[in-house]
Amino acid sequence: MTALDIQPGVPTPTEKAGKSSGGGFLGVIRANYDLLVAPIIVVVGLLLTYLYISAQNLDTIEARALEPANVLSQLGQHLLLTLYSTVLVLVIAVPIGIALSRPGARRVQGPVLALGGFAQALPPFGVLLLLGFWEFGIRSAVIGLTLAALLPVLRNTVVGLQQVDQSLIEAARGMGMSSRQTLFSVEIPLAVPVIVAGLRVALVLNVGTATLATYIGAGGLGELVQQALRLNRINLLFVSGAIIAALALLIDWLAGVAERAIVARSG
Amino acid sequence: MSETENMIVLEAVEKVYPGSTAPAVERLDMTIPKGEIVMLIGPSGCGKTTTLKMVNRLIEPTSGRIILDGEDVTDVNGDLLRRKIGYVIQQGGLFPHFSIADNIGVVPKMLGWDKNKIRERADELLHLVGLEPSTYRDRYPRQLSGGQQQRVGVARALAADPPVMLMDEPFGAIDPITRDRLQDEFLEIQRTVGKTICFVTHDLQEAVKLGDRIAVFATGGRLAQYDDPDTVLTHPADDFVSDFVGGGAAVRRLSLLELSRLELHPVETDVAAVGNQNGTPVAEVDGAGRPVSWRHLPDRDAAGTALVTVPLSGTVYDAVDVMLDGSASLVAVVDDEGLPQGVLHWNDLVAGLKTRERER
Numbered sequence: 001m002t003a004l005d006i007q008p009g010v011p012t013p014t015e016k017a018g019k020s021s022g023g024g025f026l027g028v029i030r031a032n033y034d035l036l037v038a039p040i041i042v043v044v045g046l047l048l049t050y051l052y053i054s055a056q057n058l059d060t061i062e063a064r065a066l067e068p069a070n071v072l073s074q075l076g077q078h079l080l081l082t083l084y085s086t087v088l089v090l091v092i093a094v095p096i097g098i099a100l101s102r103p104g105a106r107r108v109q110g111p112v113l114a115l116g117g118f119a120q121a122l123p124p125f126g127v128l129l130l131l132g133f134w135e136f137g138i139r140s141a142v143i144g145l146t147l148a149a150l151l152p153v154l155r156n157t158v159v160g161l162q163q164v165d166q167s168l169i170e171a172a173r174g175m176g177m178s179s180r181q182t183l184f185s186v187e188i189p190l191a192v193p194v195i196v197a198g199l200r201v202a203l204v205l206n207v208g209t210a211t212l213a214t215y216i217g218a219g220g221l222g223e224l225v226q227q228a229l230r231l232n233r234i235n236l237l238f239v240s241g242a243i244i245a246a247l248a249l250l251i252d253w254l255a256g257v258a259e260r261a262i263v264a265r266s267g
Numbered sequence: 268m269s270e271t272e273n274m275i276v277l278e279a280v281e282k283v284y285p286g287s288t289a290p291a292v293e294r295l296d297m298t299i300p301k302g303e304i305v306m307l308i309g310p311s312g313c314g315k316t317t318t319l320k321m322v323n324r325l326i327e328p329t330s331g332r333i334i335l336d337g338e339d340v341t342d343v344n345g346d347l348l349r350r351k352i353g354y355v356i357q358q359g360g361l362f363p364h365f366s367i368a369d370n371i372g373v374v375p376k377m378l379g380w381d382k383n384k385i386r387e388r389a390d391e392l393l394h395l396v397g398l399e400p401s402t403y404r405d406r407y408p409r410q411l412s413g414g415q416q417q418r419v420g421v422a423r424a425l426a427a428d429p430p431v432m433l434m435d436e437p438f439g440a441i442d443p444i445t446r447d448r449l450q451d452e453f454l455e456i457q458r459t460v461g462k463t464i465c466f467v468t469h470d471l472q473e474a475v476k477l478g479d480r481i482a483v484f485a486t487g488g489r490l491a492q493y494d495d496p497d498t499v500l501t502h503p504a505d506d507f508v509s510d511f512v513g514g515g516a517a518v519r520r521l522s523l524l525e526l527s528r529l530e531l532h533p534v535e536t537d538v539a540a541v542g543n544q545n546g547t548p549v550a551e552v553d554g555a556g557r558p559v560s561w562r563h564l565p566d567r568d569a570a571g572t573a574l575v576t577v578p579l580s581g582t583v584y585d586a587v588d589v590m591l592d593g594s595a596s597l598v599a600v601v602d603d604e605g606l607p608q609g610v611l612h613w614n615d616l617v618a619g620l621k622t623r624e625r626e627r
Binding site for chain 2: 167175177178190
């Protein structure tokens with residue numbers, strides 16, 4: 001936490017040492033070789049799919065649907081849906097979770113968490129379709145996804161703050177930190193690993209659920225699936241399934257690496 | 268108490284927790300003179316920790332006044348008050364995500380000290396508690412042993428040089444050997460810093476060893492006795508205190524008796540004195556004059572008796588300890604250079620120890 005007076009971009013001896021000993025993205029991978037398993041599976045899977053499809057005779061509909069430009073634009077929509085909803089989950093669930101863990105709010109904590117559980121229990125597909133009655137498009141899709149992924153982050157924020165060693169809070173207050181200073185420099189930093197784990201769950205949930213957004217006209221990779229089902233194109237269905245699975249694995253992997261990097265940093 | 272100034276004064280302080288009718292701390296009047304260590308001791312639930320936390324208002328008293336260094340602090344801002352009072356808890360309570368230097372710098376940073384000054388202060392304090400700054404300042408608490416963490420905890424409390432320190436069972440979770448060493452170091456540090464210290468413990472041995480005064484709390488938050496250790500051990504105020512002090516009082520008192528205050532028997536190092544009839548033991552010394560074995564002992568075979576030594580700065584308790592340990596019925600008391608200053612016989616313990624008038 002010491003702010004060292006170093007110019008950005010200029011590598012210092014400590015920075016170099018940090019990278020080789022576990023700091024940073026590459027350092028985390030180097031320190032955790034098990035993290036290499038998921039990307040290998042993804043690459044091999046996509047390669048096999050590609051080889052299989054290249055050997056097939058695709059008709060015009062299939063060929064047009066699988067054009068890189070088309071797939072990439074749907075991938076872009078999908079990622080945007082995921083990004084928007086996850087960011088929304090972050091800015092809604094984390095502050096509410098923090099507010100719920102304040103001593104004054106302990107009594108409402110149970111009911112609010114129950115509400116979160118209720119939102120999670122609702123089938124996302126149904127929620128999306130209901131929201132479709134209100135408005136077709138990206139906005140309602142993002143709201144639906146956000147609702148479905150709120151609980152893990154909310155619960156992890158509350159739990160993360162609860163598991164902070166009470167004696168550390170007492171030490172902080174005993175040294176004269178205000179409750180606000182204690183929250184921001186002790187409680188939240190120590191809860192970050194748990195909160196990040198919740199965010200990872202929300203992110204992966206959103207990547208999967210975003211496939212359904214196509215039914216209310218919000219696009220995404222679900223478009224490919226829908227097309228394949230409607231036109232009864234098995235090859236197309238196979239490829240879209242493979243892409244969606246690969247994306248979910250990749251996002252989970254990235255989030256996992258980020259999580260470990262954050263945990264390594266916050267001790 | 269005309270000469271000494273009172274650092275902490277508790278006036279009719281009482282704590283009743285909401286939803287309970289019995290007070291956790293019953294109407295308490297207590298004065299703590301500047302530069303003294305006061306040990307708060309008693310069974311669990313006796314209000315000793317509550318009392319400690321009322322001094323820095325981590326727990327707000329229900330009624331009564333708290334006066335710190337002549338200033339009534341009952342109603343001042345608690346956060347600002349606490350920055351002026353050192354606070355040490357069990358296992359140090361170090362922040363795991365802060366480096367050691369940053370942990371020590373918490374209070375100075377809140378007080379707005381300059382960055383270089385904070386760093387210098389951290390190094391200075393690490394040095395004071397016996398940790399090499401260059402090795403430890405950038406480490407994290409999890410890389411330190413329990414004893415080292417506790418040292419850093421003490422350093423952190425001293426950071427802004429507060430006149431008063433509150434310590435809540437700081438050595439409670441530490442193994443006995445390390446605890447003993449930490450206690451010695453703590454007394455050493457106190458000798459240089461001279462803080463007014465309020466120290467909660469459940470260990471009577473610790474209270475007797477460290478305290479200038481002991482406050483014994485009884486169940487129900489009543490202050491049963493507030494006296495110097497010797498008086499608490501020898502003249503318990505009531506049945507509760509005598510029960511609490513228990514049967515070991517006589518043995519515990521031994522650690523209050525400093526060897527330097529005793530009238531010791533003479534010891535000879537001259538070979539010519541072997542065979543003397545006046546009962547003076549003769550020790551064989553090495554080149555530097557340190558005793559290595561007995562040449563002559565009255566009424567006993569000198570060769571069969573181990574020569575054990577105890578430093579003059581120790582207590583009778585230490586002397587008894589080495590005698591039992593070495594199966595010896597007498598012990599040579601040596602000064603800082605290891606030169607013999609006298610002997611203490613086992614029989615002296617039961618015959619009554621003669622103390623010299625303190626030269627002050």
